[in-house]
Amino acid sequence: MKAKDKIIKEINNYNWDNVEKVIKTIIPNIIFSVDEQKSNPNLLDSRFGGKPAAPSDFVWPVQSLTENSPLAFFFQLNFEQIKPFDVDNVFPDKGILLCFASVTGDVMWEYDVKDAFKTYFFEDSNDLVFTEIPTSIPAEQQLVPRIISYSSSYQLPRYPFNYKLRGLLSDEDADGIDDVANAMFDESYTARMQMKMSRSIGRVASPVDDSYKFFSHNLLLGVPFSVQHTIAEVWNEQYFGEEEAYENDESTNYVNLISFEMKGEDGYGFSRNGAHLYLCMHKEDLKNKDFSKIINVVQNT
DSSP states (O other): OOHHHHHHHHHTTSOOSOHHHHHHTOEEEEEEEEOSSOOOOOTTOOEESSOOEEETTOOOOEEGGGTTEEOEEEEEEEHHHHGGGOTTOOSOSSOEEEEEEOOGGGGGGOTTOTTSEEEEEESOOTTEEEOOOOTTSOGGGOOOOEEEEEEEEEEOOOTTTTGGGBTTBOHHHHHHHHHHHHHHHHHHHHHHHHHHHHHHTTOOOOOSSSGGGGOOSSEESSOOOOSSSOHHHHHHHHHHOHHHHHHSOOGGGEEEEEEEEOBGGGTBOSBSSOOEEEEEEEHHHHHTTOGGGOEEEEEOO
């Protein structure tokens, strides 16, 4: 069963004031997976770790608060590889996005430090080369390369996006969308965890169906699961400032560039305690390919 069909089937299990309108609120997203073992990526492959693809004159970023310690290379996204799964044509047709993280001194956990994470976008990839990792970066801050793969999926819009549907839908239907979205995600997450635990003890889990594949913390676009405060509202406050954000709520202009649980034990993160990273953009900035205004949010369980 496909993701959208699964959601429609679930919607039809509930009583709605206008089920046809509820079905129309389903939105696309992109789920990504990461190679379980060390990969041998090509220069432009989307990946965690390894060596970044950057211009030959690229200056490696440093963290000003920790005696100019170099940032760790985190991941690389290739929009040309993402594009076939971009149903609503939101992302650029091409280009490489690099992300670096301030691991030294735990600076990456500080939301008010501008260079806790640094991102770079290169629209033209013709002149990019493998960039050597600085020798001063310790081994524990160097992720081995693991290729990222993508797949199209769908979801119901969580809060606050469902809340903004009031007026188009009844208040009860708008609230119900968030409830069903969360219930489906929880069911999928539980199935994933059961399968992982079964593998750890040498058993093979048999999920009821393959719907667990349709929902994930590893997400581009869509509305991600928030560990603490709602990500769209946190982004709105950081992007516009607390006072302006209070007077002018633009949280529904938020775009989930990428979000995921930073799983150190699985080789694509620097955390072993369930921390999640969210890279957030304004939809107009993304449309204009202005990646300089990315807001990073880290939430912990």
